[in-house]
Amino acid sequence: MVNPIYAAMPRTVFSEMSELATEFGAINLGQGFPDDPGPESVRAKAAEAVLHGDNQYPPMSGLASLRKAVAAHYAARQGLDLDWVGEVTVTSGATEALAATFLGLISPGDEVIVLQPAYDSYAPVIRQAAGIPRFVNLAPPDWRLDIGAIRREITPRTRLIVLNNPMNPTGAVMSDADLGALAELCVTHDLIAVCDEVWEEVVAPGVRHRPLMALPGMRERCVKIGSAGKMFGLTGWKVGWMCAAPALTHAILRAHQFLTYTTPPNLQAAVAWGLEHPADWFDAMPADLARSRARLTSALEAQGFVVLPGEGTYFLNIDLAASGVDLDDRTFCLRAVREAGVAAIPVSAFYEEAPVRHVVRLCFAKGDAVLDGGAERLGVARTLSVSAS
Numbered sequence: 550m551v552n553p554i555y556a557a558m559p560r561t562v563f564s565e566m567s568e569l570a571t572e573f574g575a576i577n578l579g580q581g582f583p584d585d586p587g588p589e590s591v592r593a594k595a596a597e598a599v600l601h602g603d604n605q606y607p608p609m610s611g612l613a614s615l616r617k618a619v620a621a622h623y624a625a626r627q628g629l630d631l632d633w634v635g636e637v638t639v640t641s642g643a644t645e646a647l648a649a650t651f652l653g654l655i656s657p658g659d660e661v662i663v664l665q666p667a668y669d670s671y672a673p674v675i676r677q678a679a680g681i682p683r684f685v686n687l688a689p690p691d692w693r694l695d696i697g698a699i700r701r702e703i704t705p706r707t708r709l710i711v712l713n714n715p716m717n718p719t720g721a722v723m724s725d726a727d728l729g730a731l732a733e734l735c736v737t738h739d740l741i742a743v744c745d746e747v748w749e750e751v752v753a754p755g756v757r758h759r760p761l762m763a764l765p766g767m768r769e770r771c772v773k774i775g776s777a778g779k780m781f782g783l784t785g786w787k788v789g790w791m792c793a794a795p796a797l798t799h800a801i802l803r804a805h806q807f808l809t810y811t812t813p814p815n816l817q818a819a820v821a822w823g824l825e826h827p828a829d830w831f832d833a834m835p836a837d838l839a840r841s842r843a844r845l846t847s848a849l850e851a852q853g854f855v856v857l858p859g860e861g862t863y864f865l866n867i868d869l870a871a872s873g874v875d876l877d878d879r880t881f882c883l884r885a886v887r888e889a890g891v892a893a894i895p896v897s898a899f900y901e902e903a904p905v906r907h908v909v910r911l912c913f914a915k916g917d918a919v920l921d922g923g924a925e926r927l928g929v930a931r932t933l934s935v936s937a938s
C-alpha cells in the first residue's frame with residue numbers, strides 16, 4: 550500500500566531536533582536558520598509584490614528579472630559568464646534544484662559519488678532516480694578531500710559527483726588545490742559535478758568562494774546550485790536556482806516541470822531586487838556571523854569544549870572526544886535537549902556508512918543571548934555526560 554522505503558524512513562534529523570527543542574522548551578542551536586528575520590528591504594519588496602504584483606503562474610524557468618539578476622550576481626562576484634536564457638532556472642529552494650538535477654541527469658544504474666558528511670536529501674533522491682550512491686568519507690578536523698579515495702570509487706558506471714562547498718555540516722571551504730584536483734578528475738573520467746553551493750556567500754570575511762564551474766574544463770560539466778534562503782538569511786522562502794550548460798539545463802527542466810513547475814512570483818521578484826540592490830549586505834552579513842561564531846566559540850571553550858576550525862556556513866562543530874565527553878554524538882544531543890535544554894545536530898546523521906560519531910554541529914546564526922545561553926546549557930550537558938560516563 551505504501552512504499553516501504555519511505556514508510557520506514559525516519560524524519561530528518563533537523564525536524565527531529567527542532568521538534569524536541571519545542572517539546573522541551575530548549576534553546577535551538579540545531580536546525581540551521583538565523584533568528585534574525587532577514588533584510589527588511591527585501592521583505593518589503595515581497596510584501597509589495599504580493600499586494601501589487603503578479604500573483605499568477607510565473608514562467609516555468611523563473612522570472613526573467615531573477616534569472617538575469619542571478620547571472621549578473623555570479624558575473625560580478627565569481628567571474629562566471631552564464632547566459633540567463635539557456636542556463637539559469639529558478640527552483641523552489643536548492644532542495645528542488647537538487648531533486649530535479651538528480652532526476653534529470655541520472656539513468657538507472659548510474660553511480661554517483663557522494664562525499665560524507667553529506668546533506669541528507671542527496672542519497673534518497675539519487676536512489677529515487679534509480680542511481681546508486683557511492684560514499685567517500687571526509688574526516689575531522691580539517692575535512693580535506695581524499696582524491697585517491699574518490700578515484701578508487703570511480704567505475705565505468707560513475708556519471709556524477711556531488712560537491713557541497715562550502716560544506717554543511719563541516720563549515721569547510723575547499724582549497725584551490727582540492728578544487729583543481731577534483732576538476733581534473735571530472736575531466737579525466739568524464740563526470741558531471743553537481744555543485745551544491747548554497748553557502749557561497751556565507752563565508753568568513755576575507756575568504757573567497759570559488760565555484761568549481763570556473764575551473765578549466767568544468768564550464769560544461771557542472772550544475773551549480775544556489776539559494777536565496779542562505780544568501781539573504783530567508784530560509785523559509787525556498788527560492789533557489791540551478792545554473793548549467795544548455796544541454797544539462799534542458800533535461801533538468803523537464804524534471805522540474807513535474808516537481809514544482811514554478812516558485813511563488815512575489816518572492817522571486819523580491820530576491821531579484823535584493824540581488825540588484827545588495828547595498829552592503831554581502832559584507833555585513835559575513836561580518837555579523839563572524840562575530841557570532843567568535844562569541845559562541847569562546848563561550849564553548851570556557852565550558853571545556855574543543856571547537857573545530859571552519860570558514861563557512863552558519864555552523865561550527867565541537868569535538869566531543871577531545872572535549873572529554875565519552876558519548877556518541879546522538880546520545881549526547883538527546884541528553885542535551887532533554888536534560889540541559891539545548892538542541893544540536895549529531896554529525897553522524899550526515900553519514901550512511903562508517904559515520905564520524907564524536908562531532909556535534911551548532912548553529913551560530915543567533916543573537917548573543919541565545920548563543921550565551923546555549924553555550925551554558927551545553928556546558929551543563931557536558932558536565933552531566935562527563936560525570937555519567
Ligand code: PMP
Pocket residue numbers: 581641642643644645668713717745747775776777778779784787788789
Ligand atoms: N544544501 C545544503 C548543503 C543545505 O545546507 C541546505 C539547507 N540548509 C539545502 C541544500 C537546502 O536549501 P533550500 O532551503 O534552499 O532548499
Ligand code: GLN
Pocket residue numbers: 561563564579580581582717
Ligand atoms: N539545511 C538546514 C540545516 O542544515 C536544514 C534544512 C531542513 O530542515 N531540511 O540545518
